[in-house]
Amino acid sequence: METRRLRLLVQLARLGSMRAVAEEMGLTTSTVSQQLAILARDVGADLVEPDGRRVRLTPAGRRLAAHGVTILAAVEAARVDLDPDASPAGELLVCGFATAIRRSLLPVQARLARDHPGVRLLIHEHEPAEAFALLDTDDMDLALTYDYNLAPVSFPGRYDSRPLWRARWGLAVPAGMPLPDAWAQDWIVNSRNTADERVARTLAALNGHSARIVHRCDSLELVQDLIVAGLGVGLLPSGLAVRPGIDVLDLAAPEVEIRAYAITRRGRAAWPPLALVLGLLDSSPAAEGR
Missing domain, CATH: 1.10.10.10 (Winged helix-like DNA-binding domain superfamily/Winged helix DNA-binding domain)
Known part of the structure; x- marks a missing residue:
């Protein structure tokens, strides 16, 4: 009718x-x-x-x-x-990894609550492979994903990507362990994404070793627990305040950088709530110096 x-x-x-x-x-x-x-x-x-x-x-x-x-x-x-000319309103489904949610998304949420109360973020924590699958089925509108400079990702043409920020990572070891000794230790890597495993294998090979991937976990806090327990070494953000018993050693030649991205399905970014959030992500303090 x-x-x-x-x-x-x-x-x-x-x-x-x-x-x-x-x-x-x-x-x-x-x-x-x-x-x-x-x-x-x-x-x-x-x-x-x-x-x-x-x-x-x-x-x-x-x-x-x-x-x-x-x-x-x-x-x-x-x-x-x-309506592309209407005031943004509606629920926006966003998924991403924990660091990006804290660093990029929560400040955007605070600005939305203050300036655009008609836009509501529904936040889900997911690793990149899971996030891409959710974008493909339209179960998510926006994904915050990452790669490493030593394990780059090439995004398929069905996605639009924009860089958000990058950050140095170091090698976390039991306190007092010198870097040359770290390469022969067991490694702790992510259980839901292979990117840091690829970085670990690259770093170990460049230093004459084959990385023994032994432990897999998602939480950076749990990675620290395992290191303190003497169960291995792993990658952690260089600026992270770690617990006693851990040193985060600087890496050079090569450096290790994590790179965060905002990913959408191609052609979807004109929807007013999504366009607004992408603009806020681009202008957020977390994006400075990217």
């Missing part, structure tokens, strides 16, 4: 006469009558019936008019939601 005809029925339920509907909508009474007759034919039910010199809604007409209020409101909400 056409929403313009449904709107006439809703107006008839509200105003009570075809003449009043015609005046409200800037139409002739005969046009209103004809359009309601077409609507009745479309739905296969009588919608109005004579009531003296006027008309009234039939039970089917009243039920359809009640549905019409909801339908027309949903159509208007969809129009506003997709």
